[in-house]
Each structure stands twice: as structure tokens, then as C-alpha cells.
Amino acid sequence: MHFYIKNMVCNRCKMAVQKEFEKTGLMPITIELGEVETAETISKEQLEELENALKHLGFELIDDKKSRLIEQIKTEIIRLIHHSEEIENTNLSSLLSEKLHYEYNYISNLFSEVEGTTIEKYFIAQRIEKVKELLVYDELSLSQIAIQLGYSSTAYLSSQFKKVTGLTPTFYKSLKETKRKNIDEL
Known part of the structure; x- marks a missing residue:
């Protein structure tokens, strides 16, 4: 079963x-x-x-098919970001279509309709949470984090981080209290 x-x-x-x-x-x-x-x-x-x-x-x-598919989308994104060593420059739409055996337009529209956000925004939120985690650990430089998470450059990572959090990665790292979210709360 x-x-x-x-x-x-x-x-x-x-x-x-x-x-x-x-x-x-x-x-x-x-x-x-x-x-x-x-x-x-x-x-x-x-x-x-x-x-x-x-x-x-x-x-x-x-128990319903649509909810299972939404959860599978989230699981694949979480697996990609939080449970793989390095995110290659992967085409997210191709990856999800291949893994879930549905056309990307269908899963994208379904996800947006049910979750009230796009798959891309969910993916970005997960990546930013992973960046926060790695910044708090203080084991990797920002450029190493950018490479690990598949960003094209450190500048792009910094720009996206600031757009989502309102803070620069350096300032975030200097904060004493962390403002991380649980993965399932995103």
C-alpha cells in the first residue's frame, strides 16, 4: 500500500x-x-x-491526486536544495517534468492555484533558507555557497538574498539571532 x-x-x-x-x-x-x-x-x-x-x-x-502532486513538487525541490551536495545549473522545469511525468505548464499552474505562489518563488525561498543555514554555519565563503547552490555569481546570490530578506548576506551573518524558517513553513 x-x-x-x-x-x-x-x-x-x-x-x-x-x-x-x-x-x-x-x-x-x-x-x-x-x-x-x-x-x-x-x-x-x-x-x-x-x-x-x-x-x-x-x-x-x-489522499487526493492534486495534493499528492503538490507535495511531490515540494519534495523534489527540497531534495534538490537541501539533500544534494551541489546544485548544478539545472533547468527546474525540465527536472520537475522528468521526475513527476507531467508537463511543466500543468504542474506550474496547479502549484500556483493551490499554493498561491509560483514554483519559481518556492524554489527561491528554499534556496535562500539554505543560504541562511550555510551562512550561520560559517564554514563556506559566500562564493562557495553560490557555487554549491547553483548561482551564476556571488553578486546574483547577494542580490536575490537582499530582495527576499531585505538584508545583505554579510549583515545577516553578523546578526546574533537567526531568522531562519523551518523548511515546511515555506
Whole structure:
């Protein structure tokens, strides 16, 4: 049986979700960001128990096709930005079309209609959050961050960062309190 789960954005999320599935007597075959597959079928009681347990942890089972597709778009973008070593100069529309097996116009319009923002703006918000994370860690220079996140130049990264946050990367780095957001809040 295949389950789609909203707000599953990191490896800790995968572990938490696995634990809840196991508590309800379901042994996952595979667990990916946003998806769980089990061999067993689920009873109504187990489904209700699972839904409540997941909701308590901030997750949500998704049962309609459009919501699953929106979550898959978000998952692919999060995987690209937060779980890959280096973002090549990837054409986002081609990547999403290839991974999700839909024309980009369809998924773009659906995403905008449901989320109230464009895929591109969501992608930029995720990249800026990753920049903030890397600035706080203080292990990479701004030019190294630009390369890692697929920016064409440090100037472009700085310009986009200021446009989104209202701050320069250097000033942001100097702030004592961080203003980062959780990935699932973007």
C-alpha cells in the first residue's frame, strides 16, 4: 500500500514517520521524503490511529491526486536544495517534468492555484533558507555557497538574498539571532 505524507522534509521526519507506522503494526518496505510503502493493507482503525499520530507530529496523510502532486513538487525541490551536495545549473522545469511525468505548464499552474505562489518563488525561498543555514554555519565563503547552490555569481546570490530578506548576506551573518524558517513553513 502506498501512502503520501505532507511535511516530510528530512531524515528525522522519515525516522519519526517510520516509528508511527511500526506502532500501528505496519512495516514500511520503503520510506522516502513524502512517501511510504507497506506490504500490508490497513484497517479503518489503523488508518485513524496512524492519521492521529502523524497529525500530532505535524504530518498529514494526503489522499487526493492534486495534493499528492503538490507535495511531490515540494519534495523534489527540497531534495534538490537541501539533500544534494551541489546544485548544478539545472533547468527546474525540465527536472520537475522528468521526475513527476507531467508537463511543466500543468504542474506550474496547479502549484500556483493551490499554493498561491509560483514554483519559481518556492524554489527561491528554499534556496535562500539554505543560504541562511550555510551562512550561520560559517564554514563556506559566500562564493562557495553560490557555487554549491547553483548561482551564476556571488553578486546574483547577494542580490536575490537582499530582495527576499531585505538584508545583505554579510549583515545577516553578523546578526546574533537567526531568522531562519523551518523548511515546511515555506
